Structures are given as structure tokens and as C-alpha cells.
Amino acid sequence: SQQGEEDPQALSIQEGENATMNCSYKTSINNLQWYRQNSGRGLVHLILIRSNEREKHSGRLRVTLDTSKKSSSLLITASRAADTASYFCATDLKRSYGNKLVFGAGTILRVKS
Amino acid sequence: GAVVSQHPSRVICKSGTSVKIECRSLDFQATTMFWYRQFPKQSLMLMATSNEGSKATYEQGVEKDKFLINHASLTLSTLTVTSAHPEDSSFYICSAWGQGDSYEQYFGPGTRLTVT
Numbered sequence: 001s002q003q004g005e006e007d008p009q010a011l012s013i014q015e016g017e018n019a020t021m022n023c024s025y026k027t028s029i030n031n032l033q034w035y036r037q038n039s040g041r042g043l044v045h046l047i048l049i050r051s052n053e054r055e056k057h058s059g060r061l062r063v064t065l066d067t068s069k070k071s072s073s074l075l076i077t078a079s080r081a082a083d084t085a086s087y088f089c090a091t092d093l094k095r096s097y098g099n100k101l102v103f104g105a106g107t108i109l110r111v112k113s
Numbered sequence: 114g115a116v117v118s119q120h121p122s123r124v125i126c127k128s129g130t131s132v133k134i135e136c137r138s139l140d141f142q143a144t145t146m147f148w149y150r151q152f153p154k155q156s157l158m159l160m161a162t163s164n165e166g167s168k169a170t171y172e173q174g175v176e177k178d179k180f181l182i183n184h185a186s187l188t189l190s191t192l193t194v195t196s197a198h199p200e201d202s203s204f205y206i207c208s209a210w211g212q213g214d215s216y217e218q219y220f221g222p223g224t225r226l227t228v229t
Contacts, residue, residue, distance in 0.1 A: 033217070035220075040204070040223070040225065041222055041223060042117075042119075042206055042208075042220035042221050042222040042223050043157070043206070043208075043218075043220040044220070045217045045218070045219070048217060088156060088157070098145065098162050098164075098170065100147070100159055100162065101147075101159070101218060102159075103156045103157045104156060105155070105156045106155075106156050108154070
């Protein structure tokens with residue numbers, strides 16, 4: 001089963017508004033990453049936040065991490081129609097035979113112009 | 114940035130036939146690549162980890178004989194769906210770890226497989 005769970009599952013906002021997506025996970029992590037996927041395409045890496053970081057910014061993106069609550073949020077400010085996509089969080093799961101990324105269920109964001 | 118390509122982008126095949134999907138790292142060497150499967154409006158499910166020069170490591174529940182993975186070189190991994198059935202229709206995506214100590218995975222654009 002997927003470690004990460006995201007809410008909301010779908011989010012529809014007007015252009016210019018902010019969009020907030022949340023992710024929860026179950027095990028301890030070294031880092032948490034956010035990816036974006038346009039419909040029918042591969043994933044694009046957005047931002048990585050390490051377990052010892054609480055907040056990180058990249059352009060219009062702001063990610064927070066609360067390891068005590070095992071949760072993270074992705075905020076997109078001043079959204080644009082081009083931000084319409086699915087957004088996934090992913091955690092790095094360590095295994096004896098190699099790490100793997102475990103993805104959350106994703107949030108489908110629709111930004112209306 | 115690192116680029117990963119997949120070929121073909123779309124394929125339609127008949128039940129019972131086999132289909133090969135290629136994943137290439139274009140500007141870096143990838144000792145490890147990953148194959149994912151994604152159903153419509155769902156998340157990515159890791160199928161297997163492909164290691165150059167050795168056997169792939171499959172996730173629980175993934176049939177090794179059904180999904181053959183070969184990682185013959187540092188820039189190429191292939192996934193062959195053998196004796197395909199309509200339920201194998203899905204979006205298949207490969208990825209590779211970034212270079213150095215990067216935790217970022219670089220993803221291919223995906224392959225849409227439709228089995229009729």
C-alpha cells in the first residue's frame with residue numbers, strides 16, 4: 001500500500017488564488033519530495049525537503065514538513081492555469097536491497113482562468 | 114538536467130502478443146532504473162527496480178515472468194510485457210536516480226499500453 005496519503009484528492013480554484021495540498025506518511029523519512037504530473041505525461045520533480053528542514057521555498061512553491069505529525073504541505077501561490085496538473089508527494093523508503101520512492105495518492109489540481 | 118526517454122510513447126497490441134518498452138538515460142549513466150505502473154487517476158505503483166548487469170528486483174505481487182526487465186547497459190533498461198492481456202493496459206513509466214548524492218528521480222514521459 002502507498003505510504004503517503006494526500007488531501008484533497010481534487011482541488012478546483014480560480015487563477016490567482018493559492019492552492020494548498022497536504023500529504024501524510026507513516027514511517028520515518030530522510031526526505032520528502034513533491035512531483036508534478038501533467039495529464040498523460042511523466043513526473044517532474046518540484047522540490048525536496050529534508051527531514052531536518054521545516055520549510056522550503058522555490059519560486060511560487062512553499063513546502064512545509066512536520067515530522068512530529070508525519071505530514072507535509074505544498075502551497076502554490078498566485079496560481080495559473082498552467083499549474084493544472086496532478087501533484088504527488090513521495091517519501092524515500094530505505095530497504096536492504098535498495099531504496100525506493102513511495103508515492104502518495106495525489107491531488108488533482110485544476111486552475112480555472 | 115538529466116533526461117530520460119521512453120519508446121514507444123503509445124502502443125496498441127493484440128491479446129497474447131508481447132510488447133517491449135525501452136527506457137534510456139540520455140545524458141547520464143543510470144546503474145539503477147525503476148519501472149512504475151499507473152492506472153487512470155491513480156498514483157504510481159513501483160513494479161521493479163532494474164539494476165545494470167544483474168537481475169531486477171520485483172515488488173511483491175508483480176509477476177516476474179509476465180514483466181521481463183533487462184538492464185543491459187548503463188543507459189538502457191527494457192520492460193517486456195509478455196502474453197499481454199487487456200488487464201495489462203496501463204501507463205508505464207520508468208525513472209532513474211539523479212547523479213551523485215541527489216535524491217531526485219528523473220522520470221521518462223511514459224508509455225501508454227492498450228491491449229485489445
